[in-house]
Amino acid sequence: MAKSCSTSEKNNNGLKKGPWTPEEDQKLIDYIQKHGHGKWRTLPKNAGLKRCGKSCRLRWANYLRPDIKRGRFSFEEEEMIIQLHSVLGNKWSTIAANLPGRTDNEIKNYWNTHIKKKLLKMGIDPVTHTPRLDVLQLSSILSSTLLYNNNNNSPQINNNYYPSLFGIGSSSSVANNPSHVLSLLTSLLSPYQSKNNHNVSNQVTRTELSPAEDNGGGFSQNQIGAIAISPQFLENQMQLNPSQAFQPNQPCASNLHVESQNIMKSKLEPQIPSISTPFSHQNTVPNLWHYNNGGGNNMVINNRQGYSSLVENNSEGIMANLMNSMLSSSTASSSSPSNLNSSSSTTFVNGTTNEDERDSYGSNIFMYNISNGLNNSGLLSLH
DNA sequence: AAATCTCTCAACCGCCGCTGT
């Protein structure tokens, strides 16, 4: 089996490992300045270093090379890494070749410690650069698990599907127990995913929105949040579905309205009442993307410099906020369809540009909807 | 102030492909 250093080097006793000292660095620099690099196996001996050639090469390539750029990655570099990674995958050396002064090791580290986490927070799978199915489908799961009560038009958990979870026939309902809500949602997720994994027919529309075109209103009932997707993904989707390509100044509200109704038809009709305009915004929000994965999930995202984000819009955040929302509204009465708009908990948060916000791509908008609560019976209900 | 936890990133490890013999 190959070793980190060659066999001949390995047989030499006294090869040093671990952090390099300044003296070692200087020896390596001096030698390479005189003789150039290459012939890494013989280099350490000639340079008077008790290191294997591989270690010398790594030290030079990742740290001592004079053209290495130090310091924090710029926003542009970060964008570039994400874009390239969406095309190349973990080809760090190829990615590094497109970022002058940055090493593959540095980019790899930055990806693993920063970007990956960031994408996950945004609800993006860092491997595929597409929306994470668990986030996308959560709202649909909940919606498909709900039935409307004909008497008060308040949707309730369909106990026929998950009787054990909701304590049918017993005095304790899972929905009344905060510690069980998360596991409830997880339980809801798994059967849906296994059932629907084959049914992902993505459609993407991009819509410019002006205040005049916006009718206001809240999310459709089966929207629980929004997520960001990469331009690469959007581009691919639009190539696949040219009829859904971007149409400037298309009335966003009506477009979404129609699609939302279609979703409702396929998912929840006839229990769901008429659908209101599914979203609103603060001031002008350009470059909105509307994403419909064909599985009953609608999302509107904001595009910023080719990549989008939504603050705290991650699966954990959704779970936590959903839980909080459910608990905080546990004493609220069920809403009737007529006040869907006014009772919408759609939230918009204008992004800021401070340093911390860089880690969330300085998103300009955050759309987040938790329209769930516990009704008077202690069961989940939509508002 | 001390203990503990979390994060970062330089360095190492193991594997792969290329080249020379």
Next chain:
DNA sequence: GACAGCGGCGGTTGAGAGATT
């Protein structure tokens, strides 16, 4: 064709710094 040596790559580790309790 088989083998060995080497450079290069991507994954992983662990020491140290910083943050938190």
